[in-house]
Amino acid sequence: MSEIHAPYSPLVRDLFERLPNAGDLAPGPGAVVQGEAMALERGAWVRFGARIEDGRVADCAFRAWGCPHTLAAAALVASRMHGQRIDGEAAFDARRLAVELDVPPEKLGRLLVVEDALFGMLTRAHALQLT
Amino acid sequence: MSEIHAPYSPLVRDLFERLPNAGDLAPGPGAVVQGEAMALERGAWVRFGARIEDGRVADCAFRAWGCPHTLAAAALVASRMHGQRIDGEAAFDARRLAVELDVPPEKLGRLLVVEDALFGMLTRAHALQLT
Amino acid sequence: MADGAPIYLDYAATAPLDPRVADLMSECLRDPALQGNPASVHAPGRAAAARVELARGQVARLIGAPPESIVFTSGATESVNLAILGAARAAGGGKRHVVTARTEHRAALDACRQLEREGFALSWLAPGSDGSADPGQIAAALRPDTALVSLMHANNETGAINDIAAIGRLCCARGVTFHVDAAQSAGKLPIDVEQMGVALLSYCAHKFGGPKGVGALYLRHRPRPALQPLQFGGGHERGLRAGSLATHQIVGFGLACELAGACLATDSARIRALRERLWAGLQAAAPVLRNGVAEPGLPGILNVRFPGVEGESLLFALDGRLATSSGSACSSATAEPSYVLRALGLSDLAAQASLRLSLGRETTAEEIDRAAWLLVACVRRLRAVLPAGAIERIA
């Protein structure tokens, strides 16, 4: 009755292998904002950074500690921020992300950490009236 | 910790395969005596018959129901009776027989059945004053 | 078997390993990619786990069960003990009564005796003259505090078959957990656990061409009987049976189930015919009597007795030429007369004069004819030296 340990989905594998947008922002014009969320007991620590130009995300990067699903989610979110208007509806939905990366239920809490980090960054951007 | 089931000794194998002196007495001169002992619950039923000439066992035969050790013992005893003087010490010793045929302890009771049958026969011979 | 080797008519004790199973197991033992522990999450572990799950499906299919309902064990003895001890010990609500039969296999008998030592009340049913349990008798034995009914599907000595479906309906209706010991019937008789209303079913591989040392316990999902494990640790097999899984054993079990299931009908017809051919051949050793009934019965078992013949001497006379057993070979180390035959009303002496001849997939007509000839010859030889009256007396 032992389950076969579900391997990671192809998308997670690909993102984990490349980790796009991991590390620091490339230097460039515009203002830089950051957002960070940490829940070590839940197994995730995520930090986003973005360079904002004319109310748009010109560049976005992340740093993270966590399981492959957490790193993949952060990478996916960072890449999707590129070009986004920060006053627009931030294209983030933990539930949708969970399905896309088929994240096992016990790990859903970690996606919320990713979400918190992102919203922290966007909130800061609004506060600084970079819109 | 399971024991390997001790195979039967070569002597038992040989006697069981040939069963010498099994069956009935060959016709001939002299008087015939018989002895029988039965202990079905103990697993043995033995009958000896002998033809007596001039106080000697001219011929001896057995019939038996029992395990290989019982049949072998009866066959061995019958063959050894040949030529014996019946007023002499009957050459039977259950203990010695047990060693010769290495009979497992739980079967020793069966050798006593063989002994009873033999002594029954000899007693009858004495009673008939065939000495 | 090998040339000059004895004719093997002791399939009920264990069947020779099917060569196809031997080949697959040998590959499995050598395959570098299958050496991992199926419980490990890394690639070699997952590869082994995948093969285990494949086999779980094959093992489940043989009895019409879903794969998730199968717990792998070390054999039917463990399965039977896990079912009987596990279900009784886990039964709550003051349920301390168990129903079983006197003709069960030692594994079940001794597990039930242990339950008695633990304070359970046991109802030991006597079999009918055909060796099977009467559903009416079982219905009568059920009590409000009955935790478990445990019966075998087919008897390992007489081949007598219990009406599992009828007893299953009865237990379902009364909400009693029903365990079936199918060690002798699995792979030989059609089994559909769902139709039969069975909650727990035990079987093993080595009775029908699979390896020794591996078995399974079927565990119904809804309603699911509570079970206390026999061995703890690690949470393998959903926490019901701890211990690293033996990939090669389970893979062999799986293939054996598939092979047996595929030709179950044709095999049993052929084997049943051989059994009757043997019975016919033995008539030359008359008087010869059949213990139990031909039908309904396992195709491969013929239990006979030869009045006036002593069992040990008969076996020894056959030794090296015909391998078979008196009484249950699983416990034939003990020389006591079979308690199964005694329960059928045979005397100690009659049981002593009995032989269990069991046939299997590799048995040939030529072997059967040679076996019959051998048996007749040995019986005649032993009878030829009996004291007068022994044949009438010992039957």
Next chain:
Amino acid sequence: MADGAPIYLDYAATAPLDPRVADLMSECLRDPALQGNPASVHAPGRAAAARVELARGQVARLIGAPPESIVFTSGATESVNLAILGAARAAGGGKRHVVTARTEHRAALDACRQLEREGFALSWLAPGSDGSADPGQIAAALRPDTALVSLMHANNETGAINDIAAIGRLCCARGVTFHVDAAQSAGKLPIDVEQMGVALLSYCAHKFGGPKGVGALYLRHRPRPALQPLQFGGGHERGLRAGSLATHQIVGFGLACELAGACLATDSARIRALRERLWAGLQAAAPVLRNGVAEPGLPGILNVRFPGVEGESLLFALDGRLATSSGSACSSATAEPSYVLRALGLSDLAAQASLRLSLGRETTAEEIDRAAWLLVACVRRLRAVLPAGAIERIA
């Protein structure tokens, strides 16, 4: 293992089957003369039984025991459960107290938890910083009603070794039954049960080149500990472990014991050297810390942690290239941080950042160098994307 296959450094979970053992088992599976049930009295049965008894001698010799003291089981999990549950349940005279340690294998832990459910009092000893149990602490834990002391010889996660001889003397002096779980040490460390004062010793084949699914329990003769069986029926193995014996499994176990015993000293020296070579290679991934101590320790186990590294991501980064495990692989299905490392005082996060690398007989220096290189590369890659301060925070 196979070309392009991952480097296997998970020997503590299970070792690949020795090819010589695989060959012997394959012969055994196919040999027509060895297909009988070792419990049967006929020729094929006796032939199988003879091979079983030959193997019993080999298995006994590995631990300096007489053959009659060996009970065959389905693995160390069963042996450990039979020893712990069996000895405690059979202990008379109101002896209801058991001493064990928090760092035991799940099989022992869960068996002891079951004893608690059955009303036994347990003393759970905490290990020293080196991971081993302190004899003084054990002496202090003994009570007049102590039925059993159960400890492992070598720990399956850290490789920490207990001073069995010292604890054995102590138990003998106090007349307490002493069980040793030697699943990790058998075939790797010298064992002499008589010198060590052990009453019960559990081991299995698959940790040192034997097949999965077979193990043994050593049972001292004088004084002989009382044991309640886990499974009943048939009276095999002197009534302590019912069930048909799996000839091929036992024969494979026997050869594995002989092979391991023959080159125990040379193997462990070589493996210990490779372990230190690996440790040296990992320094390039500093900071890297060793969990537990190098000596006294199992030659084949290196348990390390990489501050700032998340265990699952590290294993996934290695997947397909290096097969190893975080925490105890026997239970690595469960993702919880290792309770063994927690007991050594590590935080959940530190335990999470830990890896158990275990080497064995087939491990080569070339594999060790490639493994070190891979580990260093993966650790660096994961650290490169950490938020600032994570390395200090997660250790």
